[in-house]
Amino acid sequence: MGNSTNIFWQECPVGKIERQRLLNQKGCVVWITGLSGSGKSTLACSVNRELYSKGKLSYILDGDNLRHGLNKDLGFKAEDRTENIRRVGEVAKLFADAGLICIASLISPYRKDRDACRAMLPDSNFIEVFMNMPLELCESRDAKGLYKLARAGKIKGFTGIDDPYEPPLSCEIEIIQKNGVCATPCDMAGEVMTYLEEKGYLQDQ
Numbered sequence: 001m002g003n004s005t006n007i008f009w010q011e012c013p014v015g016k017i018e019r020q021r022l023l024n025q026k027g028c029v030v031w032i033t034g035l036s037g038s039g040k041s042t043l044a045c046s047v048n049r050e051l052y053s054k055g056k057l058s059y060i061l062d063g064d065n066l067r068h069g070l071n072k073d074l075g076f077k078a079e080d081r082t083e084n085i086r087r088v089g090e091v092a093k094l095f096a097d098a099g100l101i102c103i104a105s106l107i108s109p110y111r112k113d114r115d116a117c118r119a120m121l122p123d124s125n126f127i128e129v130f131m132n133m134p135l136e137l138c139e140s141r142d143a144k145g146l147y148k149l150a151r152a153g154k155i156k157g158f159t160g161i162d163d164p165y166e167p168p169l170s171c172e173i174e175i176i177q178k179n180g181v182c183a184t185p186c187d188m189a190g191e192v193m194t195y196l197e198e199k200g201y202l203q204d205q
C-alpha cells in the first residue's frame, strides 16, 4: 500500500486506444534482462533502429543511463535493485500507455522484480527477452572493465560474480548462442522484430 490517502483516479478524454491509432502501433514493454556484457544495450539500440526505420516510435530505458538521473540515489544492494526495477517498471508502463514500444534494458537480476513489472502491464503487453549468454562470454567482453574489478574484489556484489542472477522460468524470447556463436546484433534484433510483427504490435490499430 502507498502512503497517499484521499486520492482519486483522473480519467482523460484521449486514451491509449486513440494514441495507438495516431501512432499506428500498439504500446508495449520489451524488457531485456541478462548479465552485464550480455548484449542488452546493443540489442536495445538495434531494435530501436529497426523500429525507427519502419516508422514506429520506441524509447529505450537503459539501467546504466537511468542511474545517472531518476535512479541516482540507488546502489546495488538487493533492496536498491528492487526499487530500481520497480521505478523503471512504472515508467515503462507510462510509455506503453502513451502508445510507445518501450525497450527497458536492465540486468534486473531478481525474478520476482521482473514478474512484478509484468503484473503492472495489462493484456500481456510485457515481452521479456532473456539474453542467455554464458558468464564466460560476458566476462571475456568486459567492455567496461568491471568484471576485472569484481574478480579483484574491488567491486563487491557484482552480478554473476558474487551476487545472484535468476534466469526467467518462462519468457517470450530467449537469445542464445548457436554452436557456440553469438548471433549478430542485427539477427538478434530480427528475432524481436518478428515477435512484435507476429503479435500485431506494429500494425495499424
Ligand SMILES: Nc1ncnc2c1ncn2[C@@H]1O[C@H](COP(=O)(O)OS(=O)(=O)O)[C@@H](OP(=O)(O)O)[C@H]1O
Pocket: 035, 036, 037, 040, 041, 062, 063, 064, 067, 076, 080, 081, 082, 084, 085, 105, 106, 107, 108, 109, 144, 146, 155, 156, 157, 158, 159, 163
Ligand atoms: N555491482 C554491480 N552489479 C552489476 N552491475 C553493476 C554493478 N556496479 C556497477 N554496475 C553497472 O551498472 C549497470 C547495471 O545497472 P542496472 O540498473 O541495469 O542494474 S540492476 O538491474 O539494478 O541490477 C551495469 O551495466 P550493464 O553492463 O549495461 O549491464 C554495470 O555497468
Ligand SMILES: Nc1ncnc2c1ncn2[C@@H]1O[C@H](COP(=O)(O)OP(=O)(O)O)[C@@H](O)[C@H]1O
Pocket: 034, 035, 036, 037, 038, 039, 040, 041, 042, 043, 141, 143, 182, 183, 184, 185, 188
Ligand atoms: N551480438 C553481439 N555480437 C558481438 N558483440 C556483441 C554483441 N552484443 C554485444 N556485443 C558487445 O559486447 C559488449 C557488451 O554489450 P552491451 O550491449 O554493452 O551489454 P550489456 O548492455 O548487457 O552490458 C559490447 O562491447 C558490445 O559491442
